[in-house]
């Protein structure tokens with residue numbers, strides 16, 4: 001893990017150094033450096049996410065984490081009755097620290113801990129935990145069949161925790177409300193995914209969402225979203241999936257990544273066990289790289305932009321490999337570009353040729369070369385997604401490159 005970061009770090013340092021050397025105005029340079037800084041936050045500065053789970057006993061916190069991040073039931077709540085509530089821990093384990101989790105069972109269940117030496121209430125412990133370490137997001141879990149139960153107190157405490165984080169860390173923690181176990185809603189015999197395909201079931205899901213929206217509004221807690229889910233999954237003795245009733249886990253994972261601060265997104269996407277979610281996040285990454293590439297390509301600085309563009313494309317591939325949880329370094333990244341058959345020398349000639357040609361059309365030169373740099377970068381990005389995330393072969397990756405390249409030129413994709 002450390003090496004990959006060094007890899008990203010050294011590529012980034014190289015790119016930045018090259019940009020600094022460009023013979024262009026300070027203002028243009030600063031615009032590029034601004035964009036690069038955004039990229040740095042997402043990649044070089046990437047850290048593990050800190051996810052705070054709020055929900056009563058049995059609301060499905062452990063199951064949700066397993067459904068999103070693990071292929072088997074690795075995470076059983078460390079909390080038996082009454083001890084060690086509300087402490088940060090590493091998921092899946094201290095030796096594999098992928099996700100920082102706060103399992104804050106016991107909000108609203110304000111009975112005192114059973115361990116006699118422990119004077120603190122669960123809330124005291126939670127306050128301590130969020131004071132010491134700022135949560136990036138709160139996931140508030142409630143069972144679908146309990147959306148009408150007494151939860152005012154839980155919401156009050158959630159509100160209090162948010163306020164503490166705001167005062168202490170100056171951070172407005174986003175909240176996502178997760179309605180769990182929707183399979184249990186009436187009619188209970190209907191256990192098919194997607195659950196909202198059944199009109200009656202859909203109606204009950206919608207009612208639960210409406211109710212939670214109202215309750216959050218009454219407690220004046222800003223909500224990012226309310227997602228109904230099912231995280232039920234069963235394994236046989238060999239660890240193979242026997243039943244998979246997971247529903248909306250991808251959707252929730254997607255919102256989770258969106259809710260996280262920039263520096264916590266990448267490692268979350270890497271940890272999430274869903275090709276769909278990885279792909280979606282990788283696409284936004286490609287968009288960012290493409291935008292920077294076209295910004296740099298748009299400068300009429302023949303040849304000087306070439307190492308920068310190559311560096312950007314290399315970093316992009318390393319980052320996509322990271323999301324796919326594969327071991328990619330600068331060397332394998334450049335081998336990938338070569339294998340795609342993008343002949344670097346010819347590519348350069350084409351670009352300079354284009355530049356020379358458009359010199360006759362006043363004002364058009366900048367846009368064309370920026371578009372070429374954008375199209376190539378976009379194409380390489382899509383090819384890397386196909387190859388590393390979708391596990392397609394090199395021919396399919398080449399196809400993805402060609403299609404994306406064409407698509408970029410036709411549709412004027414940016415951001």
Ligand SMILES: Nc1nc2c(ncn2[C@@H]2O[C@H](COP(=O)(O)OP(=O)(O)OP(=O)(O)O)[C@@H](O)[C@H]2O)c(=O)[nH]1
Nearest residue numbers: 056057058059060061062063077105181230231232
């Ligand atoms: N039917 C159904 N059962 C579920 C679902 N998700 C979890 N369960 C079951 O609900 C029970 C509680 O789930 P957990 O994930 O352990 O809940 P928890 O919030 O971690 O509970 P504590 O750690 O005790 O606070 C388990 O028996 C799960 O198998 C679901 O989507 N549908």
Ligand SMILES: [Mg+2]
Nearest residue numbers: 061062076077
């Ligand atoms: Mg648990």
